[in-house]
Amino acid sequence: MSATVTETEAVTTRTAAPARPARRRRRPHIGANVIAIVFSVVWVFPVYWMLITAFKPRSDVMTPTPQFLPMHPTLENFINAVTKTNFLLNLRNSIIVVGCAIVFAMLIALFASAALSRFRFRGRRTIMVLILAVQMLPGAALLIPQFLIFNDLGLLNKYIGLILAYVAAVLPFSIWSLRGFFVTIPVEVEEAAMMDGAGTWTILWKVLFPLVIPGLISTSIFGFITAWNEYILAYTFMKDTTMYTLPVWLVSFAIPNQPVDYGGQMAASLLFSLPVVVFFLIIQRHLVTGMSAGAVKG
Template sequence: MSNRVVLSDRPPRSDRPTPSPSPGGRRAPSSHRPASPRRILLNAAAVLFCLVWIFPVYWMVNTAFKPYGDILRPTPHFLPVPFSLANFTDAVSKPGFLTDLGNSLLLTLAVVLLAVGVAFFAAVGLTRFRFAGRRAYLVAVLVLQMVPLPALVIPVFLSLKSAHLLNSLLGLALTYVAVVLPFTIWTLRGFLHGIPVELEEAAMVDGANRMTVVRLVLLPLMAPGIIATSVFAFITAWNDYLFADVLMKDQGHQTLPVWLVSFSTSTGTDYGGLIAAATISALPVVVFFMLIQRRLVAGMTAGAVKD
């Protein structure tokens, strides 16, 4: 029996799928297109903007790790060589650090919880209920956001003095809550407008009361907005210097921004300790932002899309 080789006119079979032609007989365009000059220019401008914005932060951290003799040199060093932790040691060992740090943490936590809680129920009342003076209240909230904070220092001082709340963390916390409430109420009201009222009505038909609807329906859906407003309240309470310096005269009740001023005295300024202390004071804000950055981005973009 002889071995024969059968030749076929058919082309060899390929496992790769043949691309289907687009309507009209033309090949579909490739998904990988070269970037246009306009896109490249926009990306370059964005990178340049980020570098300009982040350079002061980098220079602060870089200077904090430099020896004190290298800080005031006319020739800049873009890397902390030699590396030193002496500035951080001087900053932490300065009197009042732990006390003022505890005051700032306690104050900021109280402001965030109180401001977001009050703003949430105020937004629910403004959105879900109709009552006399509702529009006037909304206009007042907008007007309050336009008032500059330095103009409120004297009225707040006199009000707290008459209420015997000067030089107390409670009085300072109430001041910060009053400062951040207009923004938080207006922002949460916008988020609540995007939640259909039919969801609450369906939960009530199933037997849920008003507080159950708030806890199981509204709070989960408004979580991005609550986190976005809590970041604003956190930064306002943590970084404020004006009200803390005017309203708090007792060193045991001062906050971290006021403590930073103690590095500048009549004999001079300890730049190394001041920059290291500023770096330490910025860490809680960075950590807080890193923990909630995903929900923050969702909260900032949720209101940009409408049905």
């Protein structure tokens, strides 16, 4: 009987022995989680402060003691930002310009990335290096040459001019990003389509395009955010205030030599950020669908 008990205790001891290393392995994970939480709080707090400030009346915004919750919530800041400014007009301008720019940029990037990744022709590497070089150049360095060219062409203070400028700003990264998705597609997929008698256009639209939909959607998200937040081009190319986009409208809340309406500015910032959030939420659902539908099935 005692021998049986001893063997049982030995088995229990051997089974419980690995528990100590497991506890030791958990300690680094706890430290990493704490660091992640701290960084998350640091990044989220400005957004939270903007949110609560937008709902505070001016008297509560300017108090020396910070209030982490709106004691007297109001929608006055949002009403003033919409009714006393050109918000709706500038919102229309942003939707037209950014929407057209993203559609044109994604179409051009789709064809360019497909050509650079699936075909071999003279000058291909040179084109890729030039695209990368343009991507590395700061936008401010290209502002004056673009302004002079657009002025000679009569494209200033017009939608088409700003759309072309946004396409030029978004296109280099879009081509490089989509090319990475095309490269990951196995060549055997195209060879199988060719054996079935499919031509170049059929392979592009019915074989390759469904597989790069996740990349196209993620690239369009980046392009949309970049174009939506663009300020310098819109302010420089548009002379008429009725042609301004939302970034220029947002800056108008900070007028030199005048007190800043922080509540209105925070409300305007929320209104400015809302379309980006809505666009991302809509695209995110299609992104997951595209990833599952574009998977290569065996």
